[in-house]
Amino acid sequence: MSSTWGNQLKLSIFGESHGKGIGVVLDGLPAGQSIDQDELLVQMARRAPGRDATSTARKESDFPEILSGLYQNTTTGTPLSAIIHNSDTHSKDYADLNSHPRPGHADYTGNVRYSGHNDYRGGGHFSGRLTAPLTFAGAVCRQILARRGVSIGAHLLAAGNATDTPFDPMGMPDHVLSALAASPFPTLTRDAEQAMRQQIENARLDGDSVGGIVECMATGLPIGIGSPMFGGVENRMASLLFGIPAVKGLEFGEGFGAAALRGSTNNDAYVYEGVRVRTATNHHGGILGGITSGMPLVFRVAFKPTPSIFKEQRTVDLEAHAEVPLTIHGRHDPCVAVRAVPVVESAAAVALLDLFLEAYGYEFR
Numbered sequence: 001m002s003s004t005w006g007n008q009l010k011l012s013i014f015g016e017s018h019g020k021g022i023g024v025v026l027d028g029l030p031a032g033q034s035i036d037q038d039e040l041l042v043q044m045a046r047r048a049p050g051r052d053a054t055s056t057a058r059k060e061s062d063f064p065e066i067l068s069g070l071y072q073n074t075t076t077g078t079p080l081s082a083i084i085h086n087s088d089t090h091s092k093d094y095a096d097l098n099s100h101p102r103p104g105h106a107d108y109t110g111n112v113r114y115s116g117h118n119d120y121r122g123g124g125h126f127s128g129r130l131t132a133p134l135t136f137a138g139a140v141c142r143q144i145l146a147r148r149g150v151s152i153g154a155h156l157l158a159a160g161n162a163t164d165t166p167f168d169p170m171g172m173p174d175h176v177l178s179a180l181a182a183s184p185f186p187t188l189t190r191d192a193e194q195a196m197r198q199q200i201e202n203a204r205l206d207g208d209s210v211g212g213i214v215e216c217m218a219t220g221l222p223i224g225i226g227s228p229m230f231g232g233v234e235n236r237m238a239s240l241l242f243g244i245p246a247v248k249g250l251e252f253g254e255g256f257g258a259a260a261l262r263g264s265t266n267n268d269a270y271v272y273e274g275v276r277v278r279t280a281t282n283h284h285g286g287i288l289g290g291i292t293s294g295m296p297l298v299f300r301v302a303f304k305p306t307p308s309i310f311k312e313q314r315t316v317d318l319e320a321h322a323e324v325p326l327t328i329h330g331r332h333d334p335c336v337a338v339r340a341v342p343v344v345e346s347a348a349a350v351a352l353l354d355l356f357l358e359a360y361g362y363e364f365r
């Protein structure tokens, strides 16, 4: 069951990009949690397609029709479900792609895995469109976490070769995280936004695409959530984050950079802040032994360049058993990382709420 995730919270995502709709069932939510539906729509709009030249031209309202689990804007504790209808589908753009698989997309592997029965239109269940229901689930979870003092925010750290200023691993103020969430192109500096937009536009005009890095932070986490070995916070977050299409890399705290440091630099000294133990630096990114340290959780997610590009590419004709040139038509994101920023935050919110529920169980109110 590749599309179902979670321990205390069970997340199930269904649908195909060009089918009737896509949706989500979220089971195991605590009862009695008030949910602001306008705020859910704000999060959905942050990810939705069809905005400007940095995004696919496909236009979808991404309005989540809530079917169950919410009564008088409060969680009932029984499965919360929502569907999002697909409307602006141009399936003819995909007519040849089942027999002429796109390099870099899941057309060929999906065809083999499902014996030719997968719905390949728009990438089917493999599409980035399936991040809409994930965003909905995350939007619900982040409201529940926010009430317990947890803030989650992210920015675009890189697009192509252009980079933003990294987050301060010791923490970012709530107002900065909120300002990022309100921005259609979330970077800490204007210069970075301009440079990244230029990279994306240059690639787009060239019929090409670029990758990017999303950096995410969660503050206000309690100390002691998570478990060692396979139950670690990193493990649980990774399994959700790698469910986002086009994610190719993930690092926590100092990440790959830690390999080049000495222990004397990478170790974070313990200090007292009043009665509370904290660390003087945060190379560890808020997790030690799979368990939260109470320091900000910091991680970075690398997205590959969008596979659907408009340059002529080499592929095979699976019916003719021949190598053929391929030219793709249709509408595609020149850099998927831009719209993926709220998706990464949402994946973090779902994973963290699952870990909270595991730690606090029915006592969680």
Ligand SMILES: Cc1cc2nc3c(=O)[nH]c(=O)nc-3n(C[C@H](O)[C@H](O)[C@H](O)COP(=O)(O)O)c2cc1C
Pocket: 056, 104, 105, 106, 123, 126, 127, 128, 129, 131, 244, 245, 246, 247, 304, 306, 307, 308, 309, 331, 332, 333, 336, 339, 340, 343
């Ligand atoms: C928000 C988002 C939007 C995406 N938009 C596109 C797109 O327009 N065209 C495309 O070819 N891939 C797009 N992708 C990436 C593909 O869905 C992904 O590369 C493909 O399913 C293969 O999966 P993999 O890259 O994880 O191996 C998008 C991904 C995300 C997260």
Ligand SMILES: C=C(O[C@@H]1CC(C(=O)O)=C[C@@H](OP(=O)(O)O)[C@H]1O)C(=O)O
Pocket: 017, 048, 049, 056, 057, 058, 060, 089, 090, 093, 122, 123, 126, 127, 128, 129, 130, 132, 245, 330, 331, 332, 333
């Ligand atoms: C629809 C969305 O993005 C889509 C993600 C996607 C892919 O292959 O991942 C390919 C494109 O699909 P289509 O060819 O149907 O326009 C994007 O538009 C969305 O994010 O909601």
